[in-house]
Amino acid sequence: MPERKIRVLVAKPGLDGHDRGAKVVARALRDAGMEVIYTGLRQTPDMIVESALQEDVDVVGLSILSGAHMALLPIIAQKLKEADMAHVLIVAGGIIPDEDIAALKEAGIDAVFNPGTPTQEIVNFITTHVATE
Amino acid sequence: MTLAEQVLQNRRRAIARLITYIENEHPAAQAELATLFPHTGRAHLVGVTGAPGTGKSSLVNELAKGIRATGKTVAIIAVDPTSPFSGGAILGDRIRMRELAGDRGVFIRSMASRGSLGGLARGVYDAINVFDAAGFDMVLIETVGVGQGEVDIARTAHTVLVVEAPGLGDDIQAIKAGILEIADIFVVNKADKPGANKTAAALRAMLDLGNPTGGQMLHHGVLLSVAATPPSPAPPSDWDYPILKTTATAGDGVDTLIETIFRHHHHLTQSGKLADRNRARLAADLENRLQTELLRRLLARTPNGTLSEIIGKLVKRTLSPYNAVHLLLEE
Ligand code: B12
Numbered sequence: 294m295p296e297r298k299i300r301v302l303v304a305k306p307g308l309d310g311h312d313r314g315a316k317v318v319a320r321a322l323r324d325a326g327m328e329v330i331y332t333g334l335r336q337t338p339d340m341i342v343e344s345a346l347q348e349d350v351d352v353v354g355l356s357i358l359s360g361a362h363m364a365l366l367p368i369i370a371q372k373l374k375e376a377d378m379a380h381v382l383i384v385a386g387g388i389i390p391d392e393d394i395a396a397l398k399e400a401g402i403d404a405v406f407n408p409g410t411p412t413q414e415i416v417n418f419i420t421t422h423v424a425t426e
Numbered sequence: 427m428t429l430a431e432q433v434l435q436n437r438r439r440a441i442a443r444l445i446t447y448i449e450n451e452h453p454a455a456q457a458e459l460a461t462l463f464p465h466t467g468r469a470h471l472v473g474v475t476g477a478p479g480t481g482k483s484s485l486v487n488e489l490a491k492g493i494r495a496t497g498k499t500v501a502i503i504a505v506d507p508t509s510p511f512s513g514g515a516i517l518g519d520r521i522r523m524r525e526l527a528g529d530r531g532v533f534i535r536s537m538a539s540r541g542s543l544g545g546l547a548r549g550v551y552d553a554i555n556v557f558d559a560a561g562f563d564m565v566l567i568e569t570v571g572v573g574q575g576e577v578d579i580a581r582t583a584h585t586v587l588v589v590e591a592p593g594l595g596d597d598i599q600a601i602k603a604g605i606l607e608i609a610d611i612f613v614v615n616k617a618d619k620p621g622a623n624k625t626a627a628a629l630r631a632m633l634d635l636g637n638p639t640g641g642q643m644l645h646h647g648v649l650l651s652v653a654a655t656p657p658s659p660a661p662p663s664d665w666d667y668p669i670l671k672t673t674a675t676a677g678d679g680v681d682t683l684i685e686t687i688f689r690h691h692h693h694l695t696q697s698g699k700l701a702d703r704n705r706a707r708l709a710a711d712l713e714n715r716l717q718t719e720l721l722r723r724l725l726a727r728t729p730n731g732t733l734s735e736i737i738g739k740l741v742k743r744t745l746s747p748y749n750a751v752h753l754l755l756e757e
């Protein structure tokens with residue numbers, strides 16, 4: 294009877310304090326009917342993976358504007374896999390140069406959204422890519 | 427291995443998955459929960475409620491840290507409201523609980539209210555059973571920021587904390603709130619702010635005026651009157667309804683609060699009220715389930731179109747709601 298809700302963890306790995314983008318995305322996903330667990334700033338890869346596990350999310354969304362994406366995002370993808378959460382969709386946004394995107398996808402990040410992306414595009418990507426049971 | 431078997435071994439992935447099944451009313455959930463049920467009834471269930479922004483999550487964070495220091499394990503269920511417009515939700519309570527990360531003796535689950543109006547989510551009761559069966563010693567349940575009527579937590583927890591904070595409008599406003607009647611322990615949080623003593627004093631005056639209900643939630647249902655012992659006028663309560671001041675952001679007053687929570691549990695056990703509360707919560711839960719299931723069955727056997735036909739007649743006033751009920755039941 295109840296529809297299955299898409300659950301998304303939105304987290305900011307690393308040390309930068311730019312949280313506007315993460316909040317804008319969190320709100321857009323809520324307005325699209327998703328349940329967004331917002332964990333806030335300065336999350337370590339282990340914190341993100343443990344939250345994703347406890348919350349049993351379908352999607353992990355990472356916002357990073359510090360320039361440390363190559364150091365942090367692949368580790369998070371790797372640890373999610375090790376925690377038996379390979380099925381989780383991983384999306385990222387923030388300041389990520391185009392030349393890094395291929396390597397990130399190789400490392401298991403499913404999509405990267407740069408500044409100026411309309412939030413509807415993010416919503417569409419998630420709704421079409423979340424594995425429904 | 428079934429999910430229930432894994433939950434009994436405290437496997438975190440299985441705990442998380444079963445709670446998702448509960449939230450989505452997945453067809454497999456009921457059988458798993460039925461397997462777990464004999465293993466429940468051990469955890470101390472502590473509710474944390476109060477107006478939005480009073481510091482419930484910050485306090486839950488401090489409580490969990492302090493209770494972990496005593497060696498007990500803690501599960502946390504944090505409920506935030508679902509947007510009535512989109513059906514989505516932003517669940518932000520974890521922001522205040524980052525210090526609990528990395529401790530395997532803590533498990534935090536955020537839940538959206540999904541249309542429940544009582545301050546909790548429909549799945550909370552079953553999620554509690556999952557944590558209870560998994561062996562957590564205490565389950566802390568943070569309700570949505572509530573106003574006056576959202577008192578489901580009183581039917582759900584053994585010990586209810588009502589959190590107030592100074593400077594939330596005038597004191598009378600804070601105090602006429604119906605949630606005061608469900609408190610076992612009052613917390614005036616943000617004691618670092620001016621007005622905390624005034625809020626505490628106003629609460630004290632309020633309590634001295636009215637006799638608290640002794641924690642017996644009166645439920646407008648039939649089942650609860652099937653009490654273990656004939657209902658007698660509530661005996662003079664020997665619980666003192668403490669009012670405690672805390673500053674959650676600095677951890678001040680939290681040790682005393684934790685001692686008081688344990689003291690309340692001891693009081694419930696010694697006085698026999700724990701058994702009463704457990705009986706009452708099982709009865710309330712059974713009643714809820716019956717309501718849902720009876721309605722579901724009735725609607726399932728009502729022929730297509732009948733319902734909208736009846737509603738059409740109600741609109742035209744050619745049928746009364748009273749007769750409509752009989753019509754549907756006797757169809
Ligand atoms: C506003 C801003 C600030 C504000 C931040 C306020 C806040 N609370 O967020 C303030 C003034 C505090 C600030 C400070 C700093 N900033 Co600044 N800041 C910006 C600025 C101008 C805009 C960022 C923004 O909010 N954009 C609006 C949001 C909506 O866009 P967005 O975050 O990009 O999000 C979109 C997408 O990226 C994507 N997205 C983002 N997150 C996510 C998450 C998910 C899950 C998904 C799916 C998508 C997604 O979707 C969004 C919608 O399209 C950028 C420049 C720029 N044009 O981006 C610099 C910028 C990010 N800042 C920068 C710097 C260097 C700093 C400082 C270090 C400056 C200093 N020397 O002090 C400090 C550091 C502060 C700190 N503690 O970390 C640099 C970063 C350089 C880098 N990474 O290589 C930038 C790029 C400016 C520049 N060109 O140099 N900054």
Ligand SMILES: Nc1nc2c(ncn2[C@@H]2O[C@H](COP(=O)(O)OP(=O)(O)OP(=O)(O)O)[C@@H](O)[C@H]2O)c(=O)[nH]1
Pocket residue numbers: 477478479480481482483484485519522570571615616617618619672673674675676
């Ligand atoms: N000064 C002060 N601020 C506090 C205290 N406790 C919490 N806060 C702040 O109050 C704000 C709300 O705290 P939360 O813990 O999120 O409150 P909440 O009751 O869980 O809020 P909702 O879940 O949204 O209803 C945050 O900015 C906290 O930092 C305190 O003891 N003193």
Ligand SMILES: [Mg+2]
Pocket residue numbers: 482483484518519568
């Ligand atoms: Mg909260």
